Amino acid sequence: xxxxxxLSVQLYSVREPLAADFAGTLxxxxxxxxxxxxxxxxxDQASSLRAGLADNGFTAPTTHQSLVxxxxxxxxxxxxxxxxxxxxxxxxxxxxxxxxxxxxxxADLLSTAxxxxxxxGVQVAYHNxxxxxxxxxxxxxxxxxxxDLADPAVVVEVDTYWAAVGGEDxxxxxxxxxxxxxxxxxxxxxxxxxxxxxxxLGSGDLPAxxxxxxxxxxxxxxxxxxxxxxxxxxxxxxxxxYATGTxxxxx
Numbered sequence: 001x002x003x004x005x006x007l008s009v010q011l012y013s014v015r016e017p018l019a020a021d022f023a024g025t026l027x028x029x030x031x032x033x034x035x036x037x038x039x040x041x042x043x044d045q046a047s048s049l050r051a052g053l054a055d056n057g058f059t060a061p062t063t064h065q066s067l068v069x070x071x072x073x074x075x076x077x078x079x080x081x082x083x084x085x086x087x088x089x090x091x092x093x094x095x096x097x098x099x100x101x102x103x104x105x106x107a108d109l110l111s112t113a114x115x116x117x118x119x120x121g122v123q124v125a126y127h128n129x130x131x132x133x134x135x136x137x138x139x140x141x142x143x144x145x146x147x148d149l150a151d152p153a154v155v156v157e158v159d160t161y162w163a164a165v166g167g168e169d170x171x172x173x174x175x176x177x178x179x180x181x182x183x184x185x186x187x188x189x190x191x192x193x194x195x196x197x198x199x200x201l202g203s204g205d206l207p208a209x210x211x212x213x214x215x216x217x218x219x220x221x222x223x224x225x226x227x228x229x230x231x232x233x234x235x236x237x238x239x240x241x242y243a244t245g246t247x248x249x250x251x
Contacts, residue, residue, distance in 0.1 A: 004212070004249050007240065008036035008061065010185065010224035014232055015040075022048045023055065030056040032237045033244070033251055038222050040064040040090065046078050059083060062157065062183050062220045064090040064127065067113045076120035086123050086182060086220070088157050089113070094131040097142045107149035114153040125155045125182060130193060133166030133173070141168070147180055157183035157222070160211055165193045170206065171214035183220040184211070186243070195226035200235050202242035209247060221249070 009029055011018055018025045022045075029037065037058050039049055042065040053060060060082060065075055067089045079087050089110060096102050106126075114124040132143040140148075147156065158181050160170050174181055188204035189197050201208055201223060212218070223243065228235040243249045 004247070005219055005221060006036055007034060007243055007249050008038050008220050008222045009034050009236060009240075010038045010040065010064075010222050012040045012064070013223070013225040013228075013236060017232070023052055026052040026056050026058065028233055029236070030058065032233070032240050034223075034240065035059065036061060036220070038062045038064065038220070038224075039084075042082070042084070042087075043070070043075060043078060046082065049082055053082065062086045062088055062125070062222070064088050066090065067109060067124070072113055072116040073120070076117045076122045079122050080120045084122065086125050086155070086157075087113075087117060088125040088127045088183070090127045091129070092126075094129075094135075097131055097135050100137050100145070103137065103142050103145050104149055107146055107154075110146075110154045111151035114151045118153065123153060123155060123182075125157050126150075127157045127185070128159050128162055128166075130162045130166035133163050133168045141166075141173075144176065147177065155180050155182045157181075157185060157220075159185040159187075159224075160206055161185065161187040161189065161191075161198070161226075164191050164206055171210045174211065174214040179217040181215055182217055183222060184215065184218060185222050185224045186211075186239070187224050187226070188239075196229055198225050198227055200238035200242060202239070202246060208242075212247060 042063040133141045135142040137145045189199045223239045244251045
């Protein structure tokens with residue numbers, strides 16, 4: 001790919017300090033060097049986000065927000081108001097991926113949401129865990145079947161760590177998914193699926209440079225930790241330094 005887009009950071013990584021001091025946590029992320037953030041649970045945090053983004057000069061091109069049992073127009077109107085262009089459905093349980101009919105239901109959910117999102121100038125994406133790659137239908141991973149079935153407007157944020165834990169060669173997966181991949185979760189660690197063992201980018205088993213090289217339409221690269229055994233700000237800062245110092249992201 002060409003020039004790398006600006007880094008973002010998933011706020012779930014710092015969920016505990018965020019709950020204690022929302023404004024102060026965003027300020028610390030800005031001090032590390034980030035100019036973009038990826039919120040989670042957007043509807044519940046909308047007012048705090050509006051102030052926090054403005055106060056720190058952040059943009060939020062993507063957000064995680066469940067699209068189940070919510071007012072879709074409220075979701076996408078709120079996203080548009082916050083300047084968010086892509087709303088990512090973050091999770092569908094493993095037991096809802098075991099048959100083709102299961103995957104069709106997820107595809108229908110996302111396709112319906114994408115149609116509503118378009119009215120607000122927003123797009124819809126899906127974020128994987130490991131099971132969407134472990135489970136196969138007709139020789140394809142369930143994630144790939146999902147994208148075959150869903151409206152072409154539905155895109156994907158590939159969580160590179162969970163895809164690898166699910167047994168995928170991540171660069172090869174990205175090559176197959178092509179332009180449907182608009183965002184990545186960049187994290188690292190031993191590929192055991194034990195989230196407490198996660199490490200800053202560049203410290204574990206994932207080939208970050210090859211992963212980036214395999215993308216063709218990447219808009220939002222996102223640093224994330226599900227858990228971190230050390231100080232989370234130290235971990236995020238180490239990941240940022242590796243991304244800017246070794247991978248070539250702009251500071």
